[in-house]
Amino acid sequence: MIRGDLIGKSVILDGTKLSLEEAAYSLERKQITLFEEGIKLELRAFLKRASSILPKFELRFLVFKDIRDRGYYLKAGPLDFRVYPRGVKSGTGESRYIIHVLSEREPIAVDMILQDLELSENLKKRLLYAVVDEEGDITYYEIKRRDISGSAxxxxxxxxxxxxxxxxxxxxxxxxxxxxxxxxxxxxxxxxxxxxxxxxxxxxxxxxxxxxxxxxxxxxxxxxxxxxxxxxxxxxxxxxxxxxxxxxxxxGMVVKTGFKFGSHFRVYEEIPGETSYHSRYLVHVLIDDREVRLPEISRAVRLAHGVRKQMIFAVILDERVEYFEARWMRL
Amino acid sequence: MIRGDLIGKSVILDGTKLSLEEAAYSLERKQITLFEEGIKLELRAFLKRASSILPKFELRFLVFKDIRDRGYYLKAGPLDFRVYPRGVKSGTGESRYIIHVLSEREPIAVDMILQDLELSENLKKRLLYAVVDEEGDITYYEIKRRDISGSAxxxxxxxxxxxxxxxxxxxxxxxxxxxxxxxxxxxxxxxxxxxxxxxxxxxxxxxxxxxxxxxxxxxxxxxxxxxxxxxxxxxxxxxxxxxxxxxxxxxGMVVKTGFKFGSHFRVYEEIPGETSYHSRYLVHVLIDDREVRLPEISRAVRLAHGVRKQMIFAVILDERVEYFEARWMRL
The missing domain is CATH 3.40.1170.20 (tRNA intron endonuclease, N-terminal domain)
Structure with a gap:
């Protein structure tokens, strides 16, 4: 078994640097042993140490483990992780997603969402929010800017x-x-x-x-x-x-109340009845343009999914309106 | 055609008193003519007058008309209306529901809900909230106190x-x-x-x-x-x-997070797996125990309905917890 040493915020193993999540994952699978200043750390002790060293370690490790267990390779940055397509390892290909790890409990800043969107567009990667609920279950949402329009x-x-x-x-x-x-x-x-x-x-x-x-x-x-x-x-x-x-x-869209779906509007891409009566979008306006709570997003996305509509959130920026979609995603 | 006279807050017709909603309904069906101080009021003028005389008239008339058009008899009080079972007219039988007319837009007081529940229990009538959305569509919710328990x-x-x-x-x-x-x-x-x-x-x-x-x-x-x-x-x-x-x-219930359903908890009546893995209830705690917004209730009830669960709201009263169900109802 290879020996690693916890030094500062990472583990050094055979001259390579592992993130704390990578080290915990390997330790759990008994692929390495771990020491800090000569003292051996078992998994329990290491998880406690890592939690005290790195903010959000516990959440990040849950997500890291979940994604690795699903057979994807991932590494740190630029938000929390980059994830590679199945079968691709870092160094041999391009990552596909950038992942932001969030706790269900923290309200998130709308500005943060907009910045994450910009980052993902600049990097040309898809943006995923990995939301950890209080029992440690993870739901993945793809967040995407949408420039919706219609033909009415x-x-x-x-x-x-x-x-x-x-x-x-x-x-x-x-x-x-x-x-x-x-x-x-x-x-x-x-x-x-x-x-x-x-x-x-x-x-x-x-x-x-x-x-x-x-x-x-x-x-x-x-x-x-x-x-x-x-x-x-x-x-x-x-x-x-x-x-x-x-x-x-x-x-060019037809906009009616979304009250029955718990959103502000249901939105048709054309005059209803021309080819269908199905409203494609639910649009909810983020009234508080500073922060939003994840259970609200979860609820809206779940409901939209159940009625086969896309869930769109609208943010008002100096009278300009920006739209982003949140979509439930099976990794 | 019978002639009615608008006097104060009601219409006098052949010596009988009609509520403004009843009068508007008959006027629309051209069963009566209406006068105020000798001047004839057409429907448009009467609706404007009634709106200025009676707070909430416009909402109440929408609901009155909707229920009458569905073939039920209703009359005023004790909240907004009492509704009789199909085929029963006032005087010949017992009313079944008491109806509270609400606008989607107003936040409602939690105390009001508790008082309405008490009233409905005292009167032994079922309690319905008729919620009018901004386009005038009406959704009916039955509100019922629930004393849930399980066998875990x-x-x-x-x-x-x-x-x-x-x-x-x-x-x-x-x-x-x-x-x-x-x-x-x-x-x-x-x-x-x-x-x-x-x-x-x-x-x-x-x-x-x-x-x-x-x-x-x-x-x-x-x-x-x-x-x-x-x-x-x-x-x-x-x-x-x-x-x-x-x-x-x-x-005696098993309680797990309801995050994926946008509620605080999903609740099983017994240990899952003994006879089923289905959680029967979603329970959402009214964190603000003063008021609640109807779009929130609408969203929760819709979502619960979609996953075949009962939507229960919990209110904390001096450390005691009270539960009420809100259920979507087709009149």
Missing amino acids: PPVELSDSVNGDLLDERVMIWNDSTLSELNERWWFGRLIEETRLQLSFVESAYLIEKGSLMLTDPEGEVLNLERFIEISSAIEGNFVKKYLTYRDLRDR | PPVELSDSVNGDLLDERVMIWNDSTLSELNERWWFGRLIEETRLQLSFVESAYLIEKGSLMLTDPEGEVLNLERFIEISSAIEGNFVKKYLTYRDLRDR
Whole structure:
């Protein structure tokens, strides 16, 4: 058996440097023996030592072991590990993934996600988040920037329509463009063929396009600014939701509420019914643009997977909207 | 056509009082005409008037109309409406449900849920939440108190075991009770048949039962209080999660992480494998015990439904834990 020595933050073995994870893995498989300052370290003692030397060692080792046990070769950096395609060892080929090891418990910074995405694009590697739950089970998510768009025609009404603002909804009555708005562009919900009920994001969009004259109960006509003020008082996150809605509509997609799926929007790439009624995406806006909790991502991805949709998260950056997909991944 | 008059908050019709929702419904079906101080009100004008007279009228009318259109009779109170079984009209039978009309957008008070549950139990009616999303679609949830329990035997170890606290997990080594803990009571996760990794809630439970001697990296033995302190520093909500975990275990259930399902716990009614490996419940602890957002409930219920589990929410009341189920309901 080869002897290794724990020196500083690595193990020296026959003149080669092993990471602590590599050393623990070999030690567990009884391929090496380990010493620190002449004293032999068994696995239990070594894991304790390594945990105290290296932050996150315990999480990293769980992931290292899981990936090696699945038959992949991996080595340290640039986030936590690079993983090579099956059958490829370091030095003989290119790595395919970069892996960031995360604990289910820590909220993660949205900025970190954006930086990781940039890094993975620069390196031309796929980005995986290995999320360790409290029992040590690991779920892998592939994170990918998405530039989604669709083929729905831009909204162009010949005339603007008139609407009433009720409590929390907007109603359009007896208007010739009413069924056009609904059938052609999938705005609102038609009630008894006599009136069209619009959501607040839909109404804001039509006001901004100059296609809706909206009157409040006192008879005042509401411009976009005033309407956004009213909407924001009812729903604190209205502005971020609206910016995302507008961006998605402008990208040629049909956007409806995702409430039943626990996301902000369900999104169709074309007018529903032309070739299918299936919304391809669920889009959830990261309202808190500083941090996000992993159980939230897990829940959304799981739900989207169950209904055969892609889970997209939207981040608002100075009024620009960026999208990234999170996808459950079997390594 | 019968003539009705809008007076105050109701419509008087042939000497009978109609609620505003009933009046709007009849007006829409052209069964009545409506006047206010001698001036005729068409549907559009009446809906605007009613919205300004009655808070939540617009939401209530959406729900009233939806339920009537499904062929049920309903009338006002005690929350928003009582609904009668199909074929039964008020006066000729007992109502079956009490309905609370809620907007997807408002956070709801946990206290309100508990009060609604109490009311429904006192009245011996089933409680439904009619949640109106931003497009006016309605989802019905039945809310029910649940007194769940299981048949897993209480944890009794002949000897206490020794464990190491690593970063975020606890490891037990070479102990004769190791596989017993894992196989008999489903604690932890067995690694390479040599060590058992426990989650923090499991560790706290075993410490409290006097079955685990836990040592930190400096060799200090940790009592429950100290361990909870450490765990809470890593995970802010640890205490509430632990109180729920302990209560569920004490009720004879096997409790494992629900991370993959976006909930705190998945819960088995018996030791998995005895007759099945299916966890019957997902349990999510309401960490904020003041209010909860409906999209969160919607998401959890949808996900649970998709994996054929019952969605249970736990509320901590002075260290006592109460459970209620939320179930998607087709009226």
